[in-house]
Amino acid sequence: MSQGIAVVVRGAGIEHDRPMSHEVRAVVSLAQGEPVRVETVLVPDPGPGEALVRVQACGVCHTDLHYRDGGINDQFPFLLGHEAAGIVESVGDGVTDVAAGDFVVLNWRAVCGRCRACLRGRPWYCFVTHNAEQRMTLADGTELSPALGIGAFAEKTLVHAGQCTKVDPGVRPEVAGLLGCGVMAGLGAAINTAPVRRGDSVAVIGCGGVGCAAIAGSRLAGASRIIAVDIDDRKLAAARELGATDTVNSRSRDAVEAIRELTGGNGADVVIDAVGRPETYRQAFHGRDLAGTVVLVGVPTPEMRLEMPLLDFFARGGALKSSWYGDCLPSRDFPMLVDLHLQGRLPLEKFVTDTIALDQVEDAFAAMSRGDVLRSVVVF
Ligand SMILES: NC(=O)c1ccc[n+]([C@@H]2O[C@H](COP(=O)([O-])OP(=O)(O)OC[C@H]3O[C@@H](n4cnc5c(N)ncnc54)[C@H](O)[C@@H]3O)[C@@H](O)[C@H]2O)c1
Ligand SMILES: [Zn+2]
Ligand SMILES: [Zn+2]
Numbered sequence: 001m002s003q004g005i006a007v008v009v010r011g012a013g014i015e016h017d018r019p020m021s022h023e024v025r026a027v028v029s030l031a032q033g034e035p036v037r038v039e040t041v042l043v044p045d046p047g048p049g050e051a052l053v054r055v056q057a058c059g060v061c062h063t064d065l066h067y068r069d070g071g072i073n074d075q076f077p078f079l080l081g082h083e084a085a086g087i088v089e090s091v092g093d094g095v096t097d098v099a100a101g102d103f104v105v106l107n108w109r110a111v112c113g114r115c116r117a118c119l120r121g122r123p124w125y126c127f128v129t130h131n132a133e134q135r136m137t138l139a140d141g142t143e144l145s146p147a148l149g150i151g152a153f154a155e156k157t158l159v160h161a162g163q164c165t166k167v168d169p170g171v172r173p174e175v176a177g178l179l180g181c182g183v184m185a186g187l188g189a190a191i192n193t194a195p196v197r198r199g200d201s202v203a204v205i206g207c208g209g210v211g212c213a214a215i216a217g218s219r220l221a222g223a224s225r226i227i228a229v230d231i232d233d234r235k236l237a238a239a240r241e242l243g244a245t246d247t248v249n250s251r252s253r254d255a256v257e258a259i260r261e262l263t264g265g266n267g268a269d270v271v272i273d274a275v276g277r278p279e280t281y282r283q284a285f286h287g288r289d290l291a292g293t294v295v296l297v298g299v300p301t302p303e304m305r306l307e308m309p310l311l312d313f314f315a316r317g318g319a320l321k322s323s324w325y326g327d328c329l330p331s332r333d334f335p336m337l338v339d340l341h342l343q344g345r346l347p348l349e350k351f352v353t354d355t356i357a358l359d360q361v362e363d364a365f366a367a368m369s370r371g372d373v374l375r376s377v378v379v380f
Contacts, residue, residue, distance in 0.1 A: 020044075020045045021042045021043060021044045021045065022042070022043045022044075022045070022052070022156050023040055023041075023042060023043075023139075024040070024041055024043055024154050024155035024156045025038050025039075025040065025041070025154070025155055025358060026038065026039060026040075026041040026079055026081075026136075026151070026153055026154030026155070026358075027039075027079070027080050027081060027153035027154070027358060027361045027378075028041065028077050028078065028079055028080070028138070028144065029067060029068040029076065029077060029078040029080055030076060030077045031076055031077075032068075032069065032070035032074070032076065033068070033069055033070065034068075035362045036068055036080060036361055036362050036365075038358055038359050039138060039139075040138070040139045041079065041136055041137065041138060041139075041144065041154055042136065042137045042138075042139065043136050043154070043156050043157060043158050044134045044135075044136070044158060045090065045092075046090055046091055046092035046095075046132075046158060046161075047092045047093070047132075047133060047134050048092045048093040048094050048095075049092055049093075049094055049095060049130070049133075049160055049161055049162075050091070050092040050095070050132045050133070050134065050158055050159065050160060050161060051088050051090070051091045051092070051095060051098055051158075051159055051160070051161040051163075051164050052088070052089045052090045052091075052156055052157075052158055053084075053086045053087065053088055053089065053104065053106065053152075053156065053157055053158075053159060053164065054086050054087045054088075054089045054155070054156050054380075055081075055084050055085075055086040055152045055154060055155060055156065055157055055380055056084075056085055056086045056087065056173035056174075056177075056379070056380055057084060057085055057086070057172075057173035057174035057176075057177045057355075057377050057378065057379045057380065058081040058082070058083055058084035058152040058153050058177055058377065058378045059083035059084070059174075059177055059178050059180075059181070059182070059209075059352075059375045059376070059377045059378075060081075060083075060356075060361060060364040060365065060368065060375065060376045060377070060378065061082065061083050061181050061182050061209070061375075062182070062208070062209075062210075062368065063082070063147070063148065063181065063182075063299070064080045064081060064082070064147055064153075064361075064365075065365050065368065065369070066299070067080060067147050068080070068365070071301060073145075075145040076145070077138065077142060077144055077145070078144065078145050078146070078147055078151075079136055079144040079145065079146045079147065079151030079153070079154060079157075080147045080151065080153050080361070081147060081150065081151060081152040081153030081154065081157075081361075081378070082106070082108060082146075082147045082148040082150040082151070082152055082180060082181055083152075083177050083178055083179075083180040083181040083182060083183075083375075083377075084105070084106045084150065084152035084157075084177045084180055085103070085104065085105045085106070085167075085173040085174075085176040085177035085180070086103075086104065086106070086152075086157075086173065086177075087101065087102070087103055087104075088100055088101065088102045088104055088164060089156065091161055092161070095161040097161060097162070097164075097166075098161055098164045098166060102164070102166050103166065103167065103168075103169035103173075103176075104164035104165055104166055104167070105164075105165050105167055105176050105177060105179050105180050105330070105334050105338075106150050106152060106157075106159060106163050106164060106165075106177075106180050107163050107164075107165055107180055107328075107330035107334070108129060108148040108149055108150060108163065108180075108181070108325065109124070109126055109129050109325055109328065109329075109330055110129050110130040110131070110159075110160050110161075110162030110163045110330075111123040111126040111129065111162065111329070111331075112126055112127075112128040112129065112130060114128070115127045115128040123329055124192065124327045124328060124329045125324075125327070129149065129162075129163075130160035130162045130163065131146070131149035131159065131160050131163070132146075132149075132158045132159050132160050134158060136151060136154075136157070136158055148181070149163070150163065150180075153358060153361055153378055155358075155380055165330040165331055165334040165335070166335070167179075167334050167335050167338040168335065168338050168339060168342060170342055171338050171341060171342060171348075172349070173379070174352050174355055174377040174379055175341065175348045175349050175351075175352060176338060176348075177377065178209070178348060178351050178352070178375060178377070179333075179334050179337055179338070179348070181325070182208075182209045182210045182213065182375070183209060183210075183213040183348065183351055183375075184213070184325060184326045184328050184333065184334075184337075185210050185213070185297055185323065185324075185325055185326045185328075186209065186210040186211060186212065186213025186214040186215075186216070186217060186272075186274060186297065186326065187213045187214070187216060187217035187220075187326055187333075187337065188217070188323060188325065188326015188327050188328045188333065189210075189214050189217070189272050189274070189295045189297040189323040189326050189327075190202070190213075190214045190215075190217030190218045190220075190221060190223075190270075190272065190295075191217045191220060191221050191326075192323075192326055192327040192328060192333075193295050193297075193321050193322075193323035193326065193327045194270045194272070194293050194295050194321070195221065196217070196218045196221040196222075196223050196269075196270050197221065197222070197269075198221065198222030198223075198224075199222065199223075199224050200218075200221075200222075200223045200224065200268075200269040200270055201223065201224060201225040201226075201227070201262075201263045201268040201269050201270075201289075202214075202215075202218040202223045202225070202226050202227070202268055202269065202270045202271070202272065203226075203227040203228075203229060203259045203268040203270075203271045203272070203284075203287050203288075204218070204226070204227070204228055204229065204239070204244075204271075204272045204274060205229040205230075205250075205255065205271065205272070205273050205274060205275055205280045205283055205284055205287075206229070206230060206273065206274035206275035206276075206280060206298055207228050207229070207230040207232075207235040207236060207238060207239040207244075207274070208235065208274065208371075208374065209351055209374045209375045210274045210297055210298065211228070211230070211235075211239070211272070211274030211275075212235075212238055212239055212242045212350075212351065212374055213242075213351070214272045214274055214297065215228060215239050215242045215243050215244050216242045216243055216346060216347070216348075218243065218270075218272075219242070219243030220340070220345070220346060223270075225245050225246065225262065225263065225268075226243055226244045226245050226246070227244065227245070227246045227247070227248060227258075227259055227262050227263075227268060228240070228244035228246070228247045228248070229247075229248045229250050229255050229258075229259070229283070230247075230248075230249065230250070231249065231250055231251045232249075232371045233249060234371065234372075235371065236248075236249060238350070238374055241347075241350055242347065242350060246262050248262075250283070255283040255287060256283055256286045256287045259271070259283075259287035260287070263289065266289045266290075267286070267287055267288045267289040267290075267292060268287060268288055268289060268292060269288070269289055269292050269293065270288070270292060270293045270294075270295065271283075271284040271285075271287045271288045271292065271293075271294050271295070272284070272294075272295045272297060273294065273295070273296050273297065273298055274297050274298050275298040276296060276297070276298025276299050276300045277298070277300065277304065278300075278304055278305065278306045280298070281294075281296060281300075281306060282306070282308070284296070285308070285312070285316070285320075288316075288318065289318075290316055290317055290318070291316075291317040291318040292316075292318045292319075293318055293319045293320075293321060294318075294319070294320045294321065295321050295322070295323050296320075296321070296322045296323070297322070297323045297326070350374075351374050351375045352374075352375055352377050353372075353373035353374050353375055353376060354367070354373055354375075354376040354377070355376075355377050355378075355379045356376050356377070356378055356379075357378065357379075358378055358380070360376075360378070361378065364376035364378075
């Protein structure tokens with residue numbers, strides 16, 4: 001339920017009609033480490049370049065938990081949620097790419113067209129992504145920091161119009177929304193960043209939502225062998241469902257030895273680290289073939305350190321890459337991936353372990369921490 005509130009500001013004898021704001025229920029993180037809460041949030045009508053989106057589904061990502069725990073920055077209170085799909089309700093002046101009624105996936109890379117990456121024709125690295133200028137607030141006027149400039153654990157959210165990517169409305173919102181972050185990050189780490197080529201051997205370390213998406217992406221790209229590594233057998237079962245040809249539980253087996261054994265003693269052409277810890281990065285580094293590629297997609301924390309002989313970096317050759325958001329270009333990748341899904345070539349529905357209500361996000365964090373789910377998705 002949501003309703004509009006007209007706000008009239010009186011001052012200097014003149015009455016201005018400010019745009020309407022919409023009162024919605026939303027998940028807010030008020031203080032570091034404290035359980036998140038459903039609060040009333042005021043969402044302004046869209047100004048120039050902005051879009052108001054009625055959210056239909058929003059996935060629970062590890063990054064939301066990082067925000068809650070103060071791991072991203074300390075700009076509390078946060079409006080959480082960023083893996084979302086919904087219907088554009090209205091747009092502000094000057095918006096032409098999307099209109100009311102469009103079914104969209106929200107993205108956190110609304111390319112600016114003017115930064116040095118965009119000007120060099122590499123917009124998937126855009127450094128100056130657009131976000132809405134107006135702020136969403138708590139009922140008392142406290143401004144909220146929306147997670148990744150989105151904030152979609154909310155019945156409605158305000159974003160920059162460039163953060164809305166139209167896709168085929170035939171896809172279920174809880175499936176489409178996942179492309180907005182983690183699943184795109186994993187798919188893109190394989191198909192864009194590495195990129196995995198037909199016939200490559202690939203190992204993926206960490207098979208949560210991101211790692212399993214890297215496995216699905218590797219299959220899509222034609223990898224001949226896909227080795228899934230995790231410390232949890234339930235995740236390895238999910239990895240098999242999504243295309244892993246071999247699985248390694250690195251609690252009971254040495255990951256590097258196992259990867260080498262499964263690749264003729266050489267190591268994999270591409271190793272994707274979807275955990276982002278020094279020990280998994282070391283496994284990725286040594287688990288790849290000479291001149292192979294490592295892609296780091298898991299996000300390390302600031303205190304993590306890696307010490308290795310510099311000579312190893314030289315001697316093993318190849319490429320060490322990081323992947324932000326799967327080096328995706330939303331306008332290119334989201335519609336294409338939705339089309340592949342609708343054709344039965346990309347089983348995105350397998351990432352949705354659970355659909356939940358808005359007031360169950362804290363429980364979903366706990367389920368994620370226990371490793372019970374690939375993705376819990378809030379549906380509205
Ligand atoms: N680069 C990006 O743009 C981007 C985008 C979204 C998320 N991420 C990051 O990707 C990472 C994974 O996200 P997720 O949503 O899949 O998380 P998740 O918690 O669902 O999955 C992590 C997986 O790693 C496994 N794991 C943990 N420690 C391990 C170890 N030592 N060896 C092997 N496996 C281990 C866990 O069992 C689990 O299956 C997070 O760090 C997240 O912040 C990055
Ligand atoms: Zn740019
Ligand atoms: Zn995310």
